Amino acid sequence: MTAMRERVQICECFARDGLQHEPIALSPADKIALIDAFTRAGFPRIEATSYSHPKHVPAFADASEVLAGIHRGEGVYYKATCPNLRAVERALRDADAGFGANELSLLVSATESHTERNLMTNRAEQWRRVGEMAAIAAGRFRLIGVISMTFGCPFEGAVDAGVVIDDVKRFAALGVTHVALGDTNGHATPSAVRALFRRIEAEVPEVTSIAHFHDSRGAALANCLAALEAGCRFFDSAFGGVGGHPSRISYGDGFTGNAATEDLVHLLECEGFATGLDLDRVMAASRLCEEKLGRELESRVARAGFGLLDARNLQDA
Amino acid sequence: MTAMRERVQICECFARDGLQHEPIALSPADKIALIDAFTRAGFPRIEATSYSHPKHVPAFADASEVLAGIHRGEGVYYKATCPNLRAVERALRDADAGFGANELSLLVSATESHTERNLMTNRAEQWRRVGEMAAIAAGRFRLIGVISMTFGCPFEGAVDAGVVIDDVKRFAALGVTHVALGDTNGHATPSAVRALFRRIEAEVPEVTSIAHFHDSRGAALANCLAALEAGCRFFDSAFGGVGGHPSRISYGDGFTGNAATEDLVHLLECEGFATGLDLDRVMAASRLCEEKLGRELESRVARAGFGLLDARNLQDA
Numbered sequence: 001m002t003a004m005r006e007r008v009q010i011c012e013c014f015a016r017d018g019l020q021h022e023p024i025a026l027s028p029a030d031k032i033a034l035i036d037a038f039t040r041a042g043f044p045r046i047e048a049t050s051y052s053h054p055k056h057v058p059a060f061a062d063a064s065e066v067l068a069g070i071h072r073g074e075g076v077y078y079k080a081t082c083p084n085l086r087a088v089e090r091a092l093r094d095a096d097a098g099f100g101a102n103e104l105s106l107l108v109s110a111t112e113s114h115t116e117r118n119l120m121t122n123r124a125e126q127w128r129r130v131g132e133m134a135a136i137a138a139g140r141f142r143l144i145g146v147i148s149m150t151f152g153c154p155f156e157g158a159v160d161a162g163v164v165i166d167d168v169k170r171f172a173a174l175g176v177t178h179v180a181l182g183d184t185n186g187h188a189t190p191s192a193v194r195a196l197f198r199r200i201e202a203e204v205p206e207v208t209s210i211a212h213f214h215d216s217r218g219a220a221l222a223n224c225l226a227a228l229e230a231g232c233r234f235f236d237s238a239f240g241g242v243g244g245h246p247s248r249i250s251y252g253d254g255f256t257g258n259a260a261t262e263d264l265v266h267l268l269e270c271e272g273f274a275t276g277l278d279l280d281r282v283m284a285a286s287r288l289c290e291e292k293l294g295r296e297l298e299s300r301v302a303r304a305g306f307g308l309l310d311a312r313n314l315q316d317a
Numbered sequence: 318m319t320a321m322r323e324r325v326q327i328c329e330c331f332a333r334d335g336l337q338h339e340p341i342a343l344s345p346a347d348k349i350a351l352i353d354a355f356t357r358a359g360f361p362r363i364e365a366t367s368y369s370h371p372k373h374v375p376a377f378a379d380a381s382e383v384l385a386g387i388h389r390g391e392g393v394y395y396k397a398t399c400p401n402l403r404a405v406e407r408a409l410r411d412a413d414a415g416f417g418a419n420e421l422s423l424l425v426s427a428t429e430s431h432t433e434r435n436l437m438t439n440r441a442e443q444w445r446r447v448g449e450m451a452a453i454a455a456g457r458f459r460l461i462g463v464i465s466m467t468f469g470c471p472f473e474g475a476v477d478a479g480v481v482i483d484d485v486k487r488f489a490a491l492g493v494t495h496v497a498l499g500d501t502n503g504h505a506t507p508s509a510v511r512a513l514f515r516r517i518e519a520e521v522p523e524v525t526s527i528a529h530f531h532d533s534r535g536a537a538l539a540n541c542l543a544a545l546e547a548g549c550r551f552f553d554s555a556f557g558g559v560g561g562h563p564s565r566i567s568y569g570d571g572f573t574g575n576a577a578t579e580d581l582v583h584l585l586e587c588e589g590f591a592t593g594l595d596l597d598r599v600m601a602a603s604r605l606c607e608e609k610l611g612r613e614l615e616s617r618v619a620r621a622g623f624g625l626l627d628a629r630n631l632q633d634a
Contacts, residue, residue: 152625186617187624189587190542217624218580218617219587222539225507256621263535270506270536300503300535304573307504307534308469 005274008228010265011045011210011236012038013258014289015066016081018238019059020050022293028062030292032069037288039073041281047236048078048101051087063090068099077142079103083119088133095140104141106130106176109148110163113155114184118148127170134174144210145171145179150196152187161196168204178208180236183223184244185256186216190226197230212236213259214244215298220259221267228271235268237261239289240297262286262301269309279306322591325545327582328362328527328553329355330575331606332383333398335555336376337367339610345379347609349386354605356390358598364553365395365418368404380407385416394459396420400436405450412457421458423447423493426465427480430472431501435465444487451491461527462488462496467513469504478513485521495525497553500540501561502573503533507543514547529553530576531561532615537576538584545588552585554578556606557614579603579618586626596623 015035019026026034031049038046048070054061063080072078080101082088094100108126109115115123130145137143147167152159164181171179181196193211200209211227211234213220224235237259244256265275265282286302296302332352336343343351348366355363365387371378380397389395397418399405411417425443426432432440447462454460464484469476485496498513510528517526528544528551530537541552554576561573582592582599603619613619 154624157625185624186621189584191588216617216621217583218538218577219584221535222542222584225539225542260535266534267506267536267539271508300533304503304533307471307502308474 005272006233008233008235008268008273008275009044010261010268010275010277011047011079011234012043012261013047013236013238013243014038014240014261016047016050016060016079017236017258018240018243020057020243022059022242024293025059026292028065028069031062031066034285034288034292035066035070035078037281037285039071039076040278041285042275042277043076044276045077045079045103047105048080050081050083051090052081052083053086064094064099067094067101077103079105079144081105081107082133083107084129085132085136088137092136092140102141103144104137105144105146105180106133106171107146107148108167110159110167111149111153111156114149114153117155131174134176138175142178143174143176145176146182146212147179148182148184150181151183151189151192152185154185161192161199164196165199165203168200168207172204172207176207178210178234180210180212182212183214186214186219188213188219188223190219190222193223193226194230197227197232201231208234210234210236214256215241215259216244216256221263224259224264224267225271228268228273235259235264237264239286240293240299240302242289242293242297257298260297260299260301262299266301266306266309279310322589323550325550325552325585325590325592326361327578327585327592327594328364328396328551329360329578330364330553330555330560331355331557331578333364333367333377333396334553334575335557335560337374337560339376339559341610342376343609345382345386348379348383351602351605351609352383352387352395354598354602356388356393357595358602359592359594360393361593362394362396362420364422365397367398367400368407369398369400370403381411381416384411384418394420396422396461398422398424399450400424401446402449402453405454409453409457419458420461421454422461422463422497423450423488424463424465425484427476427484428466428470428473431466431470434472448491451493455492459495460491460493462493463499463529464496465499465501467498468500468506468509469502471502478516481513482516482520485517485524489521489524493524495527495551497527497529499529500531503531503536505530505536505540507536507539510540510543511547514544514549518548525551527551527553531573532558532576533561533573538580541576541581541584542588545585545590552576552581554581556603557610557616557619559606559610559614574615577614577616577618579616583618583623583626596627
């Protein structure tokens with residue numbers, strides 16, 4: 001029965017998007033233990049770290065040490081975030097040394113205001129840089145384009161879907177095969193999600209869309225469902241729903257955690273899709289995330305369990 | 318523009334489902350202030366109290382006092398929960414005295430195990446009682462049937478949709494016009510929700526279905542979206558996502574709060590439906606709920622605000 005279910009791929013983002021703005025700094029050993037737990041649970045993609053400059057993002061000063069220490073799963077993609085050319089050069093150096101990431105994400109934002117605040121440049125210049133980054137990374141890594149503020153921006157309000165489509169096309173022209181549509185501050189709505197994912201499928205069919213939704217207004221899973229309905233099979237999420245910008249400070253906009261992995265796994269599996277994950281090990285990883293951060297996180301399934309899904313899996317076995 | 322949008326009706330359940338198992342007992346004056354805030358915000362239906370026996374549910378020993386004290390909005394339905402015949406008799410007495418509820422909910426559960434634990438009887442006997450209750454209430458109140466454990470049960474697992482359909486038909490035969498499909502412990506999935514709501518529409522078209530979903534596994538809003546897609550226009554929710562059974566104790570099953578009203582309002586309005594609510598007064602009521610319970614509750618929108626919806630409403634004005 002399991003073999004006949006359609007596959008969906010979840011990228012576990014706890015170790016990067018999740019930890020980036022946490023007040024607690026985890027040790028490299030802790031991060032390695034977490035990433036290894038994600039690998040054991042069966043995630044096909046894991047956002048492992050960022051090559052951001054340690055001055056700007058001190059949480060990932062240990063990027064190389066973490067990537068050198070993890071136990072790699074066969075066929076698993078370990079992603080590192082690269083905001084600029086220097087980051088890609090570090091990624092290449094680590095890959096040459098035999099322990100680097102095998103997937104890099106290249107970042108743009110759909111709005112000028114957010115580009116300025118988050119990438120400290122303008123969109124035209126960032127696209128020029130992304131072109132350089134893609135050129136030196138090509139053939140060495142699978143490249144993931146990331147578009148922030150896809151569905152709205154706290155500074156500029158509504159975002160024209162045409163701008164996003166153009167960005168997806170630009171990524172495609174650079175040889176980027178996968179593009180994450182980032183709902184950075186939780187402005188996405190199911191209708192907008194369905195429309196955009198269908199439009200990308202129609203206009204840029206060579207690109208695989210990734211749903212990257214934050215739960216700022218409680219709609220992250222509803223939006224994942226809408227993306228699923230529109231044909232999306234790649235999802236980003238983080239254990240415990242952690243992550244996102246600490247926007248109460250920088251964007252004045254409340255909680256912005258990622259979709260919670262535990263709850264997304266439950267939703268997708270209940271909807272009849274195969275995540276390929278071991279549910280017991282997902283729960284073990286969930287507990288490890290809470291243990292390392294020293295607090296109860298935001299996943300509901302972490303509290304309530306997988307419910308009938310556990311029973312269903314027993315019947316399948 | 319607003320006039321052309323299709324109407325949806327949210328029943329605010331904070332004052333009953335929300336408070337039933339809260340450790341803090343609110344005073345009648347606090348409850349009246351809350352219900353008045355809900356009326357001012359524009360809710361067309363408000364679950365105000367329960368006529369459960371004060372020995373079993375002490376939180377609503379003040380049912381008559383609360384109903385006597387509220388300021389009624391024109392055309393607003395104020396609902397009281399009635400688990401048994403005595404409760405309906407009390408509701409009739411208050412109505413005769415001129416201050417009662419104008420909507421009563423009559424309870425059944427889709428499973429024997431939950432009927433035994435929650436209603437302390439069996440399904441056959443509860444249906445006999447509901448028949449008596451409907452008979453003496455007919456013509457005096459709008460009657461709402463409530464079916465618990467519609468999508469699954471922590472004691473019995475999966476629930477046969479045929480049992481639920483039969484229950485909806487039984488309610489219809491008793492003159493009950495609206496039936497709430499209760500996902501008491503968060504086992505609903507979007508596919509199951511869509512299928513059931515469509516089946517009721519097809520097989521029992523004289524009944525209006527109400528989506529009553531709990532967020533035990535984070536899918537409450539995704540399930541509301543599925544119900545909306547299946548044609549449902551009546552939703553139950555509670556400010557701050559409070560409520561539900563304290564199932565860590567009684568059902569061993571984690572958090573079971575209701576869908577959070579603030580987040581549901583955001584979702585429905587963003588999807589182009591008219592809740593008829595004043596967003597500023599919704600936020601004011603949200604703050605009042607947190608103030609009265611003395612803690613930050615579970616709504617995301619309470620933290621992040623209505624976002625682009627606020628801007629859109631300004632443009633409409």
